[in-house]
Amino acid sequence: MKKTWNKLIIVSFIVLAVVACAAIVFLYPYYNEYKVFDGIEAGQWNEVQKSYEALDSEKQKAVQEMLPDYAKHICLEYQTGEKDYIYTVAAYDAINSIDETKSICTKYNVLVNRTEYRDAIEQIYNSNQNYNGQGVVQANETINKINLRLDTDTKKEVVIEVLNEKYQQYVDGEITADAMNSYISIVNGLAVTDIADYTTVLTNNIQVIESYRALYDTAQAAYDQGDYFTALNICQSVQLDPLDSQYIDKFYSLYKLAYSTGMNYYDGLLDTYIEIGDNQNALNLLDKLEKYYAEDMNLQKYKLSMAADWQKAYVKLAENADSEIQKVLGETEDGINILDSFYKNIKPDSMLLYDVDEDGVPEAFFYNSMERNETYVSCFIFTYRDGAVSYLGYAKVRSFCSDSSFVAFPWLSTRASGDEYCLKRYSDGVITDGPYVQNVDGTYYVNEQVVDETEYLSQQSETLATSLNKGVKDFDTATLEDSESYILAYK
Numbered sequence: 001m002k003k004t005w006n007k008l009i010i011v012s013f014i015v016l017a018v019v020a021c022a023a024i025v026f027l028y029p030y031y032n033e034y035k036v037f038d039g040i041e042a043g044q045w046n047e048v049q050k051s052y053e054a055l056d057s058e059k060q061k062a063v064q065e066m067l068p069d070y071a072k073h074i075c076l077e078y079q080t081g082e083k084d085y086i087y088t089v090a091a092y093d094a095i096n097s098i099d100e101t102k103s104i105c106t107k108y109n110v111l112v113n114r115t116e117y118r119d120a121i122e123q124i125y126n127s128n129q130n131y132n133g134q135g136v137v138q139a140n141e142t143i144n145k146i147n148l149r150l151d152t153d154t155k156k157e158v159v160i161e162v163l164n165e166k167y168q169q170y171v172d173g174e175i176t177a178d179a180m181n182s183y184i185s186i187v188n189g190l191a192v193t194d195i196a197d198y199t200t201v202l203t204n205n206i207q208v209i210e211s212y213r214a215l216y217d218t219a220q221a222a223y224d225q226g227d228y229f230t231a232l233n234i235c236q237s238v239q240l241d242p243l244d245s246q247y248i249d250k251f252y253s254l255y256k257l258a259y260s261t262g263m264n265y266y267d268g269l270l271d272t273y274i275e276i277g278d279n280q281n282a283l284n285l286l287d288k289l290e291k292y293y294a295e296d297m298n299l300q301k302y303k304l305s306m307a308a309d310w311q312k313a314y315v316k317l318a319e320n321a322d323s324e325i326q327k328v329l330g331e332t333e334d335g336i337n338i339l340d341s342f343y344k345n346i347k348p349d350s351m352l353l354y355d356v357d358e359d360g361v362p363e364a365f366f367y368n369s370m371e372r373n374e375t376y377v378s379c380f381i382f383t384y385r386d387g388a389v390s391y392l393g394y395a396k397v398r399s400f401c402s403d404s405s406f407v408a409f410p411w412l413s414t415r416a417s418g419d420e421y422c423l424k425r426y427s428d429g430v431i432t433d434g435p436y437v438q439n440v441d442g443t444y445y446v447n448e449q450v451v452d453e454t455e456y457l458s459q460q461s462e463t464l465a466t467s468l469n470k471g472v473k474d475f476d477t478a479t480l481e482d483s484e485s486y487i488l489a490y491k
Contacts, residue, residue: 036063037070040094052098067104071095075108078115085116085142089149113149116142117158124186125179143190152193159187159195167202170209177210212238212247219254228262231255232292263293270302279306290489303488310361310384311487314353317382317389318483321348321366325380328391338394346371346378352477353490356426357404361385362490363392363426365472369479376409377472385429392431395424401466410436423463435459 036055039048052060074091077083083091092109120139127135147155163183170180184199215234222230235255266289273282283306289299304312317324325348329335348366355362365379376396382389396409398421405425423434437460438445444456451459478486 036098037066040070040074040091042094044094046097048094049097063098064100067095067099071104071108075112078112085112088112089145109149110154113146114154114158117146117150117155118162120146121159121162121183121186121190125182128182128186155190155192156195159190159192160198163187163199163202167205170206177206180206209247212251216247216250216254219251219258223254223258223261226265228258228265229288229292231258232262259292263297266293267297274302274305282306300484300488304484307488308361309387311490313384313389314364314382314487315484317364318351318366318480318487321351321480325366329394335394348380348480350477350479351483351486352379352472352475353487354400354472354475356400356406365397366480367472369477379472381431383429390429392426392429395431397472399467399469399471402468403466405434405466407464407467421460421463435463437463 035051036048039051052063055063071092074083074088074095078085078088089109089112092112095104120142123139123142124136127133127139150158166175166180166183169175170177181203184202187195188199215238219231219234222228222234232255235251235258238251266285270282270285270289273279273285282302286299286302286306289297293299304315307315326339326343329339329343346368348368350367350369352365352367353362354365357363361384364382365377366382367377367379371378376398378394379397380394381392383392384390395406397406398409399407401407401423404427405423408422408424409420410422419439420437422436425432425434436445436447437456439456444451444453446455446459476486
């Protein structure tokens with residue numbers, strides 16, 4: 001019995017040995033295959049090479065087919081934080097030691113290093129904020145390692161991506177200008193090729209946006225304090241471009257709010273000024289309202305209610321200019337002559353207010369803007385005195401003077417041609433003729449009498465002594481259609 005057991009034991013050992021040997025023979029190639037991936041896991045590229053070379057061609061082919069998925073798996077472990085950067089790049093180095101194409105790990109290797117590069121920039125920023133010098137040193141060491149693995153163009157792409165993301169965060173109000181400038185400073189310190197011009201553009205954009213934001217804060221403060229004119233002025237003056245899309249909408253919204261709120265507020269304030277008889281403040285307010293609310297507020301009714309008596313009279317005169325002029329012309333022989341001869345050619349369509357005698361009340365000059373004459377402008381002249389409008393006369397105005405006069409061309413000349421001047425003096429509501437001088441082909445006249453050249457030049461000099469060399473059309477004028485606004489705006 002004992003011998004039988006001994007035989008069984010010996011047979012069992014033999015069978016186990018055979019099985020073990022068979023297993024070794026069968027599994028050994030797989031063991032070397034395992035050692036390849038174990039070496040990759042450990043980042044030992046020398047061991048990986050040895051194990052790989054120990055495989056037959058069929059097994060090597062199988063390993064090559066597995067490498068892309070394994071490289072992707074390593075990248076995923078890095079992205080999820082299971083493996084760190086040092087492990088990851090060591091594993092990729094090991095893979096590249098047996099990669100026949102030398103391209104399997106390229107995209108993953110670049111991806112990992114891009115991510116690590118971005119993280120290192122963020123680490124420098126955070127370390128600077130926390131005064132962590134050691135953290136800055138570590139981040140720079142990481143960057144130095146990455147510089148060996150990323151080409152120049154890729155590094156430039158990474159920093160531009162980082163700057164663009166941070167810039168968008170800045171535009172959206174998620175980070176401050178100081179933070180944005182810190183990132184720019186960090187990138188400038190990385191010695192990335194051809195990045196200086198880009199960071200300069202960003203720096204300039206930030207300055208522009210900060211000026212927008214400062215203006216917006218000022219406008220908002222003005223609105224909060226009830227100073228709607230200031231808020232409107234700022235919003236109107238800002239020339240926004242797409243640099244700060246957030247503030248384009250904010251300025252527009254604030255403008256609409258200030259406009260509507262201000263219109264209601266200032267309308268009530270204007271009524272109050274008029275009600276208490278504070279015309280000066282009412283006029284000052286009207287000037288400002290004219291700039292912002294001319295289209296949406298009926299300001300003319302306020303202006304007319306506060307206008308001076310002469311302004312109200314001139315508004316009425318301008319509304320009926322044609323009939324009033326024909327009426328006064330029909331009262332004199334000279335006027336009838338004008339009506340019968342050429343009035344239809346010079347029927348007024350425009351007017352000028354000019355204070356000839358500088359008494360504070362301007363005279364009204366009515367004329368036809370289409371009159372084809374470069375020497376003078378045919379005018380029908382009115383003034384306001386003693387509470388009423390009065391007609392001063394008709395004159396072909398050449399130039400106004402610095403005293404209470406103007407130079408005219410005689411409207412009833414006895415000469416067919418010549419260089420003619422007539423001084424018109426205005427005083428106490430009456431226009432009187434001064435010297436009338438004329439040069440006709442070298443023959444000199446003063447008041448229709450032939451004189452020598454010396455007398456002519458003396459009279460001509462006196463006539464033109466105070467001339468401003470400015471005629472009707474050299475001043476602000478208005479069509480009769482716009483006469484009310486023009487008259488009420490006169491100062």
